[in-house]
Amino acid sequence: MAMLDIALIGANEKRLDLVGRNAGRQGVILAAGQLKGIYGAPILGDWRRAARQRGGTFKGRNYAWRDLALGMHLFGDDNPNGIEWLDSLLDQMITDTPDEWDPNEQLARLVIKSKRDTRRLFIQRHDDTDFDPEFDPTMEDEQYENPIYKVRAGMPFWEGREKLTFFEGSGTSGSGFIEVSNPSPLVMFQAWSLTRAQWNIPDPSWIGPKGRRVPGGEFGNRVVELLPIDSAHAGARINYDPMRLMLESWSGTNLLGENGGRDFFMHKIPPYTPKTLLPISYTGAPSGVGARAELRQPRLWPKPWGGELI
Incomplete structure (x- = not known):
């Protein structure tokens, strides 16, 4: 049975397999119910209405940037480097601005492979990450975090194979x-x-x-x-x-x-x-x-x- 593969490629070119056949092999997976904004692109319709017109007239459409939420489960016990290393890794993967000293750096991108295509979406952080732990996530017997990254795609469309x-x-x-x-x-x-x-x-x-x-x-x-x-x-x-x-x-x-x-x-x-x-x-x-x-x-x-x- 075919299924989606979802990976995160970081600005530092590190890779995390979040969904699919290799999900969790680095100790990180997407959290159910905490992935928002990946489906349809935001549409801004331009409508006008004359003084005596019944209803309105469609004039065109535009697309704004796309905002997403990426909730992830981090399991320190599943990575030999532990939870603190995973936490630092994600911060360095999903940056909030391009590195002005590295002209070759790319923003992080989500990559989704389906049965017919492979598409990617470039993202960067645009707001504080939501994380309110109920216990110390670095304790040896816990080693778990559930951060929700708030990211934005300036180009709201998914790029397929050129x-x-x-x-x-x-x-x-x-x-x-x-x-x-x-x-x-x-x-x-x-x-x-x-x-x-x-x-x-x-x-x-x-x-x-x-x-x-x-x-x-x-x-x-x-x-x-x-x-x-x-x-x-x-x-x-x-x-x-x-x-x-x-x-x-x-x-x-x-x-x-x-x-x-x-x-x-x-x-x-x-x-x-x-x-x-x-x-x-x-x-x-x-x-x-x-x-x-x-x-x-x-x-x-x-x-x-x-x-x-x-």
């Missing part, structure tokens, strides 16, 4: 197709990584019902013609995420101005878009090297499991 597709050619020019899809119920912010060349990047608008979307509408054949990416840039990235530079070199230099005032990139991939081949081409690649375009397609989900179109 999809990577690519197009490449060995000549100074080339053309072909690249595959794109989006199986999740959320709009996808795709990202391109391009080597040196002058690229024609597909940026179509989409139309059609869930599961049968196709390039179409006003900009169904839209292609953005980039200026040459030269050796000074090394390569370029295109980011549809509005919190990042839209067009940048591999070193992080803003290239949008250098692109001669050409069109911006407009069209993200809609929810429930089936596998679709989009045309792509390039010219002016280095002789004997060719060129390569990678399309990174993040998979974000409101819930830690499920959500696929049925």
Whole structure:
């Protein structure tokens, strides 16, 4: 019988198996009834009402950060280092702020493996930990704690396995197709990584019902013609995420101005878009090297499991 595996990966890269096949092997498990906030992402609906309108009109939705509670049982007798070590370990795993002296540190993340996918959620402490012991937890005959960590996920969506597709050619020019899809119920912010060349990047608008979307509408054949990416840039990235530079070199230099005032990139991939081949081409690649375009397609989900179109 299949079951969920839930693990906590700390900011210090330590791992605790909290639920599932290996649960408790480090002396920590999730407490029944003390896990809150992992399921649906918080939705902020925007509704308006005219002066004489009956009811209201839906205008859109936004998502706030996600707050969670993680209650855990710590059993010092099940870990050779004891309860105090486990207590310190969790504090160092679930930090309240990134380490400003360690640029490579990541926040703690919950990782949930289900039958179909593995998804993760980055978290940090945002409030005091609830812990009101009725006895001394460090006593030799007890060695037990039940803290409840109050954590926040700035990105409220669970990250699934990222999809990577690519197009490449060995000549100074080339053309072909690249595959794109989006199986999740959320709009996808795709990202391109391009080597040196002058690229024609597909940026179509989409139309059609869930599961049968196709390039179409006003900009169904839209292609953005980039200026040459030269050796000074090394390569370029295109980011549809509005919190990042839209067009940048591999070193992080803003290239949008250098692109001669050409069109911006407009069209993200809609929810429930089936596998679709989009045309792509390039010219002016280095002789004997060719060129390569990678399309990174993040998979974000409101819930830690499920959500696929049925």
